[in-house]
Amino acid sequence: MAEQVYWDDVQEGIELPPVVKNPTTQQLVKYAGASGDYYQIHYDQGFAKNNGLDDVILHGALKNAFLGHLVTKWMGQAGDLKRLACQYRGMDIPGTPVTAKGVVTRKYQEQGANLVDCELWLENEKGDKTTPGSATVALPQR
Amino acid sequence: MTTPASFLTEEMRQQAIGEKSAPRTIDVEKGAIIKFAQAIEDDNPVFNDDMAARDSRYGGLIAPPTFLRSVGVDRPTYPFDLPFTRLLDGGSDWEYFHPVRAGDRITAISEITDINERTGRMGLMIITTIVVTYRNQFDRVAATQTSTSIRY
Numbered sequence: 001m002a003e004q005v006y007w008d009d010v011q012e013g014i015e016l017p018p019v020v021k022n023p024t025t026q027q028l029v030k031y032a033g034a035s036g037d038y039y040q041i042h043y044d045q046g047f048a049k050n051n052g053l054d055d056v057i058l059h060g061a062l063k064n065a066f067l068g069h070l071v072t073k074w075m076g077q078a079g080d081l082k083r084l085a086c087q088y089r090g091m092d093i094p095g096t097p098v099t100a101k102g103v104v105t106r107k108y109q110e111q112g113a114n115l116v117d118c119e120l121w122l123e124n125e126k127g128d129k130t131t132p133g134s135a136t137v138a139l140p141q142r
Numbered sequence: 143m144t145t146p147a148s149f150l151t152e153e154m155r156q157q158a159i160g161e162k163s164a165p166r167t168i169d170v171e172k173g174a175i176i177k178f179a180q181a182i183e184d185d186n187p188v189f190n191d192d193m194a195a196r197d198s199r200y201g202g203l204i205a206p207p208t209f210l211r212s213v214g215v216d217r218p219t220y221p222f223d224l225p226f227t228r229l230l231d232g233g234s235d236w237e238y239f240h241p242v243r244a245g246d247r248i249t250a251i252s253e254i255t256d257i258n259e260r261t262g263r264m265g266l267m268i269i270t271t272i273v274v275t276y277r278n279q280f281d282r283v284a285a286t287q288t289s290t291s292i293r294y
Contacts, residue, residue, distance in 0.1 A: 033177075036212050060231035065182040068206055068208050069184040071207075085236065087290075088230070088233050
């Protein structure tokens with residue numbers, strides 16, 4: 001486990017350590033089973049093509065989970081995730097890596113909580129942000 | 143497939159907004175949490191390792207933030223037939239209030255809070271905002287999830 005991050009030490013503009021993912025068709029099937037989302041565009045190429053797609057695509061919710069991984073890993077066990085949002089702007093296909101990245105955009109205190117807002121995104125190999133998002137976390141104070 | 147130039151009327155919008163699904167209840171099993179964490183390839187001990195999670199401030203396994211997707215809540219039924227079969231997920235906005243723990247009983251209800259149409263690259267689309275409220279066995283809201291679904 002990474003060391004606990006403290007609110008005191010966080011500054012606006014710092015980056016969250018990136019999380020690299022290498023989704024495969026096998027992972028999409030595992031995710032389908034674990035989440036119960038069996039929509040065929042995520043594992044049946046013929047079905048995906050009949051739906052106007054070039055290939056099977058990552059579940060949006062899996063990309064949401066990758067951003068969740070990024071932020072929960074960073075905030076550590078003493079952190080509390082308050083909000084996690086993302087938009088599925090671009091599609092991602094299995095077999096190509098995606099990287100979850102984030103940057104702290106705001107540090108503030110509200111109702112006794114030490115909060116940090118982050119901008120998050122999932123980036124493909126070309127550097128396109130396919131899945132922009134944001135999060136709010138409460139962090140412990142030293 | 144040909145789609146009409148316009149479909150939704152204001153009257154239909156008002157009929158749809160407020161439509162709710164039937165509640166869906168699941169017991170959050172330890173194995174399901176671990177399987178979900180493995181599927182998203184997140185090795186955080188509080189999602190994967192019961193012993194390590196016992197030593198954490200949670201006192202046991204908790205679910206990763208998007209695990210609640212696996213509750214499999216029904217979508218609210220539209221009060222009219224949609225002329226589309228294709229569906230895309232536009233995004234989600236989660237708010238968290240209480241951690242979801244192994245052993246919790248979660249009840250989820252989804253509700254249509256907005257519906258609009260738009261013409262995009264793939265023709266006419268119906269964009270629906272759905273809010274899912276997840277309550278635990280103590281009737282506390284554990285999380286809400288606002289998602290956008292696109293039919294085209």
